[in-house]
Amino acid sequence: MIELIDLQKDYSNKTVLAVKQLEISSGCFVGLVGNNGAGKTTMLSLILDLIKSTSGKVLLKGNDVAKTENWKTYTGSYLGENFLIPFLTPVEYLSYIGTLHGKNKADLDLFLLEISGFFSNESMENKYIRDLSLGNKNKVGILAAIYTSPELLILDEPFANLDPGSQSWLKRKLTELNQNGVTVLMSSHDLKHVTDVCSRILLLDNGNIINDINVQKNVLVELESYFNVH
Ligand SMILES: Nc1ncnc2c1ncn2[C@@H]1O[C@H](COP(=O)(O)OP(=O)(O)OP(=O)(O)O)[C@@H](O)[C@H]1O
Numbered sequence: 001m002i003e004l005i006d007l008q009k010d011y012s013n014k015t016v017l018a019v020k021q022l023e024i025s026s027g028c029f030v031g032l033v034g035n036n037g038a039g040k041t042t043m044l045s046l047i048l049d050l051i052k053s054t055s056g057k058v059l060l061k062g063n064d065v066a067k068t069e070n071w072k073t074y075t076g077s078y079l080g081e082n083f084l085i086p087f088l089t090p091v092e093y094l095s096y097i098g099t100l101h102g103k104n105k106a107d108l109d110l111f112l113l114e115i116s117g118f119f120s121n122e123s124m125e126n127k128y129i130r131d132l133s134l135g136n137k138n139k140v141g142i143l144a145a146i147y148t149s150p151e152l153l154i155l156d157e158p159f160a161n162l163d164p165g166s167q168s169w170l171k172r173k174l175t176e177l178n179q180n181g182v183t184v185l186m187s188s189h190d191l192k193h194v195t196d197v198c199s200r201i202l203l204l205d206n207g208n209i210i211n212d213i214n215v216q217k218n219v220l221v222e223l224e225s226y227f228n229v230h
Pocket residue numbers: 011016034035036037038039040041042043
């Protein structure tokens with residue numbers, strides 16, 4: 001589903017990401033972890049063609065993301081606030097994004113019902129996105145990415161700023177989506193969440209993938225040791 005080939009990103013002659021070869025198969029649930037500045041957002045941004053690589057390429061289903069558009073129809077993503085439209089309410093925003101993906105009013109009503117445990121209808125209709133708290137803005141972005149019924153879902157720190165109940169809801173939702181065949185790639189600083197839901201974890205350090213972990217029992221302990229969590 002995702003291939004990174006000789007992918008490199010430099011800023012002012014400093015390499016912030018360098019991945020010789022990486023393949024992520026369809027149906028995987030992959031977590032991307034690494035310290036601040038390790039290159040997680042850079043990697044996700046390159047996969048989504050939001051920034052240009054210095055060299056190398058990203059293929060989605062064999063197509064170069066920098067040269068084709070088709071992958072956008074099956075890829076849902078949320079990397080941060082600048083994905084949102086601040087002067088719309090959450091419902092208006094979801095409706096707009098849904099229209100781009102062939103959804104109608106009935107689809108939206110059903111979706112709003114499904115996600116009522118995560119984001120109440122009251123917050124969805126009565127405020128502009130610009131006036132929401134950071135956590136609620138993140139929820140809107142994550143929901144919009146999910147609402148497009150993607151085959152591939154890419155999220156940057158989806159648990160950040162969410163209250164504990166919402167984190168738990170999101171973990172269940174992402175697991176369910178993955179069980180239904182959605183390929184998920186997400187970054188996170190929450191090692192517990194990552195080891196709970198992911199089947200594969202990529203550890204980034206200074207722009208390099210230094211560990212590619214098949215998630216098993218003792219992975220949390222191993223990761224906590226790397227991150228000096230006591
Ligand atoms: N536009 C830019 N100009 C210059 N340097 C940049 C730019 N964007 C990112 N960087 C640098 O690239 C490196 C990787 O940043 P990136 O945001 O990918 O890290 P990250 O792993 O997502 O970090 P965090 O966990 O703090 O979000 C950092 O050193 C950052 O300063």
